Amino acid sequence: MRPGWFLRLAAICGYALLLAPALLVFIISFSAGDFLNFPPPGFSLRWYAALIDNGQLMAALRNSALLAAGVACIALAAGMPAAYAIARLEFPGRGVLAGFLAAPLLLPTLVLGLALLLAMQPMRLAATWPGLMLAHAMVAVPFAVRIMTTAFGGVPKDLEEAAWTLGATRFRAALRVTLPLAAPGAIAAGALCFLVSFDETVISLFLVGPRLSTLPVEMFRYAENRTDPLVAALAMTLIGVALAVVLLVERLVGFTRAVGRN
Known part of the structure; x- marks a missing residue:
């Protein structure tokens, strides 16, 4: 059944509400003026050029990209065995394990950042x-x-059991059968973990230093002291990185397949 006009209108309003701030920032990032104002007095690429020439911000961008790539690898290495145990194995406390692994998302990042600093x-x-x-x-x-x-x-357990009957151990069956079929999910998980780390601000504020900083932290500090459109160009850079990662995942595996719903 096709959605009615009311649902279509509600969807359009929802998309407009979500995209309007990004559209505003996009327009301001091409401003030729010296201050954050709308509408801009003119249009130019001067603030994108200024962003590229800013060594401190470019170093922070490099740090964030390297950090996010490392975090994605660590999260996958730690998360895949736990996810396999929760999804495929029967053992006491499985629900407790799943809840424990989700606990960091329940804590305010401010509290988590302070606790990590003290530790x-x-x-x-x-x-x-x-x-x-x-x-x-x-x-x-x-x-x-x-x-x-x-x-x-989403991987049929019968395939893994068939490998057992052919002489494969549980570990080899999981490694050679289940994991390749779940690879789209791993790609999506790695991409999401990359974005979570790349955009993390509050925890990073507690843990960065003068010699090691991230792009969101430098963006926050820059916006505290200046009001020029360079911060809009920087914001569009962050949006561009996130959009590029999402489009890459969609191009490689597709979102529906990536979460295992074949």
Whole structure:
């Protein structure tokens, strides 16, 4: 049954509400003026050129990309075994394990960031690559577990049992049969974990230092002191990275297949 006019109108209004702020920022990012105002007095690429010439922001962009890639790998490595156990195995406390892995999402990031700072400072992990990766992985792993649990659950268990009857061990059957079929979910999980880390701000504010900072933190600091359209160009850069990752996942596997709903 096709949706009626009311549902279509509601959908259009919803999309307009979600996209209007991004459209406003997009227009301002091409402003030729010196201040954040709308409508802009003219249009130019001067603020994108200024962004490229800003060494501090470009270094933060590189840091965020490297950090997010490392966090995605850590989250997948830690989340896939847990997701497989939750989706495929029967054992006491399975629900408790799933709840425990989702617990970081229930805590306010402000509280989580402060707790991580207090825990990492004595170990000298604050403002270090390992410390930031572990902190970001803490909030990325629940997303990896959720997506991979769905992906593993979408693989028919009969295929794995058939491999057992042919002499494969449980580990080999999971590695050679289940994991390849759940690969689209792994791609989607890795992409989402990358974006979670790349956009993380609050926890990073507690853990960055003068020699190691991330792009969202530098964007926050820049917006505190200046009101020029460079911050709009920077915001569009963040949106562009997120959009590129989403389109890449859609191009490679498609979202429906990526979450295991074949």
